[in-house]
Amino acid sequence: MIRVTGLTKDYGSRRAIHDLDFNARKGEILGFLGPNGAGKTTTMRILTGYMPPTSGTATIGGFDIIENSLDVRRITGYMPETVPLYVDMTVSEYLLYMARLRHIKNADERVKKVLDMVELGDRANGYIGNLSKGMRQRVGLGQALIHEPEVLILDEPTIGLDPAQVVNFRNLIKDIGKDRTVILSTHILPEAQQVCDRVMIINKGRIVAEDTPEMLQARLTGSQRVTLQVRGDGRGLPELLSQIPGVLHVVDKDGGSYEFETLPGQDCRPQVARTVVDHGYDLLLLQPVNLSLEEIFLQLTRDESSAADAMPELNSMLEAK
Amino acid sequence: MRNIFTIAWKELKSIFISPIAYAVALAIFLVMGIIFYANILNAVVQQVAPPIQIVLGPLVTLMLFTVPAITMRTVAEEQRTGTLELLLTAPVRDWEVVIGKWLGAVVFIIIVLLATWVYPIILNNIVDPGIDQGLLVSGYLGVFLLTMAFLAIGVAVSSFFSNQIAAFFATLGVFLVLWMISYPSQAMGAMGGDLLKYLDMSEHFYSTFYRGIVELKDVIYYISMTAFALFLGSMSVETRRWR
Ligand SMILES: Nc1ncnc2c1ncn2[C@@H]1O[C@H](COP(=O)(O)OP(=O)(O)O)[C@@H](O)[C@H]1O
Numbered sequence: 001m002i003r004v005t006g007l008t009k010d011y012g013s014r015r016a017i018h019d020l021d022f023n024a025r026k027g028e029i030l031g032f033l034g035p036n037g038a039g040k041t042t043t044m045r046i047l048t049g050y051m052p053p054t055s056g057t058a059t060i061g062g063f064d065i066i067e068n069s070l071d072v073r074r075i076t077g078y079m080p081e082t083v084p085l086y087v088d089m090t091v092s093e094y095l096l097y098m099a100r101l102r103h104i105k106n107a108d109e110r111v112k113k114v115l116d117m118v119e120l121g122d123r124a125n126g127y128i129g130n131l132s133k134g135m136r137q138r139v140g141l142g143q144a145l146i147h148e149p150e151v152l153i154l155d156e157p158t159i160g161l162d163p164a165q166v167v168n169f170r171n172l173i174k175d176i177g178k179d180r181t182v183i184l185s186t187h188i189l190p191e192a193q194q195v196c197d198r199v200m201i202i203n204k205g206r207i208v209a210e211d212t213p214e215m216l217q218a219r220l221t222g223s224q225r226v227t228l229q230v231r232g233d234g235r236g237l238p239e240l241l242s243q244i245p246g247v248l249h250v251v252d253k254d255g256g257s258y259e260f261e262t263l264p265g266q267d268c269r270p271q272v273a274r275t276v277v278d279h280g281y282d283l284l285l286l287q288p289v290n291l292s293l294e295e296i297f298l299q300l301t302r303d304e305s306s307a308a309d310a311m312p313e314l315n316s317m318l319e320a321k
Numbered sequence: 322m323r324n325i326f327t328i329a330w331k332e333l334k335s336i337f338i339s340p341i342a343y344a345v346a347l348a349i350f351l352v353m354g355i356i357f358y359a360n361i362l363n364a365v366v367q368q369v370a371p372p373i374q375i376v377l378g379p380l381v382t383l384m385l386f387t388v389p390a391i392t393m394r395t396v397a398e399e400q401r402t403g404t405l406e407l408l409l410t411a412p413v414r415d416w417e418v419v420i421g422k423w424l425g426a427v428v429f430i431i432i433v434l435l436a437t438w439v440y441p442i443i444l445n446n447i448v449d450p451g452i453d454q455g456l457l458v459s460g461y462l463g464v465f466l467l468t469m470a471f472l473a474i475g476v477a478v479s480s481f482f483s484n485q486i487a488a489f490f491a492t493l494g495v496f497l498v499l500w501m502i503s504y505p506s507q508a509m510g511a512m513g514g515d516l517l518k519y520l521d522m523s524e525h526f527y528s529t530f531y532r533g534i535v536e537l538k539d540v541i542y543y544i545s546m547t548a549f550a551l552f553l554g555s556m557s558v559e560t561r562r563w564r
């Protein structure tokens with residue numbers, strides 16, 4: 001449905017996205033995951049025809065984003081990052097305006113339907129300027145859906161919502177995404193995990209990983225982390241473990257607990273177990289640690305401070321540990 | 322075409338709910354009213370119609386200062402608030418956006434201009450020989466054509482800015498330049514002088530429409546100015562995407 005090849009965008013001398021290549025299949029929800037400044041908005045603005053790329057091409061539904069920009073815009077619904085709306089219009093006035101711009105027949109009926117979909121029926125005649133942030137996001141989503149687009153592009157749709165609204169909004173997106181292609185950007189990992197069929201991690205304008213949330217996790221756990229616990233404090237164990245081929249980075253977690261990493265693709269647990277037992281320790285636990293997407297993300301971006309800045313909730317989570 | 326009307330209608334509605342539009346309308350009616358009042362006493366006493374120029378002159382000057390206030394927000398405000406992003410990612414051509422916004426403003430100004438028509442009508446009823454209807458119609462035609470060009474320039478200038486105050490002063494600056502550009506024409510040689518005279522927006526009004534003369538060359542001049550400004554505005558919106 002969406003094919004992107006070699007997409008590059010420079011702002012002046014600064015390169016915002018480098019040579020992006022990716023596809024989105026019909027009907028899938030593709031997550032665009034990355035910290036602030038990664039280039040998510042830039043990519044989406046290029047796809048929606050708001051601005052042209054410096055080089056590279058993309059097609060949506062077979063239409064070239066530059067050659068057939070109007071066709072692309074016809075089949076695409078877009079919800080920009082800050083959800084810019086006309087504050088001096090009422091909700092239904094605004095949706096009707098967007099419907100008219102898209103030449104929708106029975107525009108009034110369609111507006112009613114969309115109002116129901118985004119659960120704004122009771123605010124239809126309220127001015128957008130008086131709506132809460134969450135309601136405005138719904139109006140933004142509503143205008144993106146007004147023409148029943150095949151492709152939906154949502155730039156950080158849940159940013160600025162309170163937790164209850166976030167859950168609600170994610171369910172709404174999942175529901176809407178059942179029968180159309182959706183690209184959704186976010187810097188919130190659980191969101192990508194919950195909503196998306198496939199996640200593309202983008203950092204500093206480059207794609208660093210792309211897979212289903214499960215596979216991404218599996219791929220990164222290819223280099224496995226294992227927790228090991230013995231009775232007592234297990235003195236001398238780190239030295240012993242380090243000698244086993246394939247075992248890396250042994251960390252003492254206190255109280256007889258240790259964590260180590262294995263070389264990718266090698267499961268050293270049998271050797272570790274044998275060695276530990278042979279040397280007279282009482283083995284209590286030997287268990288792989290599943291990396292959460294959060295940790296994957298940190299691994300991928302490496303630059304921890306910026307990743308943490310981009311994700312306040314992760315930051316507080318790390319502090320809580 | 323349909324998109325242009327959709328955008329124009331929306332623009333007209335937002336002009337009508339903006340306080341600036343009312344301030345502009347109030348200013349026009351107030352100034353016109355005062356001038357009218359001052360002249361009408363004279364007309365009643367002497368039973369001669371004052372020349373229609375007493376309405377046309379101030380009206381044109383008022384347009385010079387109020388049109389920038391109407392057009393300043395058209396594109397600049399959408400740029401500032403970001404709503405332009407949704408407009409430019411809808412299946413709408415850039416020139417449809419510019420022409421739609423211009424058309425909305427034109428309709429508003431037509432309503433205001435028609436409303437100022439009451440002054441000449443009252444005048445006509447008070448004095449006996451009545452006023453020169455031909456002069457009145459040609460004068461209003463001139464004001465209308467001139468204002469159309471002003472509005473087009475205003476929308477075009479607005480598309481270069483994302484701050485409406487900046488757009489206001491830039492538009493006013495452009496107007497004043499185009500209004501007085503023929504001043505140095507005497508000092509210049511024949512060629513340069515004629516060119517400046519041709520470019521001058523006031524020349525095409527005061528030497529003809531204002532005196533009751535309708536000449537095709539002036540009509541063409543204002544229409545070309547309008548078209549050129551709308552073209553520039555569309556280019557500006559398009560290049561916005563590249564910035
Ligand atoms: N209009 C612009 N002019 C100049 N630089 C920009 C502009 N928009 C974005 N950038 C830069 O491009 C990079 C990518 O930004 P953006 O696409 O907004 O990232 P994201 O949406 O992932 O936070 C950032 O470094 C940002 O500073």
Ligand SMILES: [Mg+2]
Pocket residue numbers: 037040041042081155156
């Ligand atoms: Mg962004």
